[in-house]
Amino acid sequence: MLEIRQLHAYYGKSHILQGIDLRIDEGEIVSLLGRNGVGRSTALRAVMGHVRAGGSIRFQGRELLGMKPFHIARVGIGYVPEHRDIFPRLSVEQNLLLGEKPATRGEPWTIADMYRMFPILEERAHNPAGVMSGGEQQMLTLCRTLMGNPRLVMIDEPTEGLAPRVVEQVGDLLAEITRRGIAILLVEQKLDIALRVSQRVYVLGHGQVVHETTPDRLLDNRAVCEEWLGV
Numbered sequence: 001m002l003e004i005r006q007l008h009a010y011y012g013k014s015h016i017l018q019g020i021d022l023r024i025d026e027g028e029i030v031s032l033l034g035r036n037g038v039g040r041s042t043a044l045r046a047v048m049g050h051v052r053a054g055g056s057i058r059f060q061g062r063e064l065l066g067m068k069p070f071h072i073a074r075v076g077i078g079y080v081p082e083h084r085d086i087f088p089r090l091s092v093e094q095n096l097l098l099g100e101k102p103a104t105r106g107e108p109w110t111i112a113d114m115y116r117m118f119p120i121l122e123e124r125a126h127n128p129a130g131v132m133s134g135g136e137q138q139m140l141t142l143c144r145t146l147m148g149n150p151r152l153v154m155i156d157e158p159t160e161g162l163a164p165r166v167v168e169q170v171g172d173l174l175a176e177i178t179r180r181g182i183a184i185l186l187v188e189q190k191l192d193i194a195l196r197v198s199q200r201v202y203v204l205g206h207g208q209v210v211h212e213t214t215p216d217r218l219l220d221n222r223a224v225c226e227e228w229l230g231v
Contacts, residue, residue: 001026001183002047002152007055009039009046016042018207019055024152029174029184031194033218034204034228040187041082043204044154047185048072048079059152076104078150082157082187084137088130092121092140095129099144104151106181114143117173135162142173153177154185159193171197191229195219203228 002024009017017039024030032040046053049069057064064072073079087095096111103109115122118139124132129140142158158174159167167190174197177184188194194201195215203211203218205228211221218224 001028001060002185003056003058004043004047005056005058007043007046007053007057009042009051009053011042011051016051016207017046017053020202020204020207020209022202022209022212024183024185027178027181027183028200029178029186029198031186031188031198031201032204033188033191033194033201035230036189038204039207040204041156044079044081044156044185044187047077047154073148073150076151078145078148078153080142080145080153080155080158082160084134084141086129086137086140086144089128091126092129092132093125095140096121096144096147099147101148103149106149108149109146111147114146117176118143118169135166138162139166139170142170146177150182152183152185156187157189158186159188159190167193 004020004022006019006021007017008019020043032043034040042051045051047057047064049067049072053065059075059077062075096114120136121139121143129137138158145153158170162170171193174184186194186198198215200214201218202209203224210228211224
């Protein structure tokens with residue numbers, strides 16, 4: 001589905017990603033792991049066309065590199081950034097409706113789905129989104145992205161700052177997403193969450209992929225965990 005080859009990415013003169021390769025198959029959850037600053041978030045931003053990049057990013061056989069972000073979104077990629085881009089003066093429900101796009105295949109996501117998974121959004125449906133807590137805004141951003149019915153969702157730190165109960169809800173939502181055949185590229189600092197939901201993981205270090213494996217094998221590899229994850 002998504003195939004990245006020799007991806008390089010830059011912020012100004014800083015060379016952040018230095019030739020990473022990765023792939024994601026249909027309906028698969030893949031996590032990018034590593035310490036802060038190794039380029040995990042930059043990889044997502046490069047796929048969405050938000051940073052200067054070179055190499056190849058192919059989605060369902062189509063080259064994305066050089067496309068505008070809104071065109072990339074239209075081909076079926078959803079992006080949930082870490083910094084919770086909401087429209088603070090619009091209501092929660094209006095924010096959700098802004099993300100709505102017809103499904104090209106499979107069962108479409110609806111506002112009822114979002115309210116079922118996160119009842120607090122229904123309770124706040126007619127309140128300005130800007131008065132919600134950071135955790136609630138994170139839920140809203142994730143749900144608004146799903147309303148666009150993407151084929152692949154890239155999610156950056158979805159559990160950051162969330163209460164433990166909400167973290168579990170997010171984990172359940174990730175499982176629900178894959179049950180509907182949607183692939184996920186996940187950046188998650190909480191290692192237990194990432195390993196619990198993922199089929200495969202890539203470990204990044206110094207802007208490169210230093211290890212690719214499954215969650216079970218990663219936990220058995222003490223050397224990689226200590227050197228690149230600090231656990």
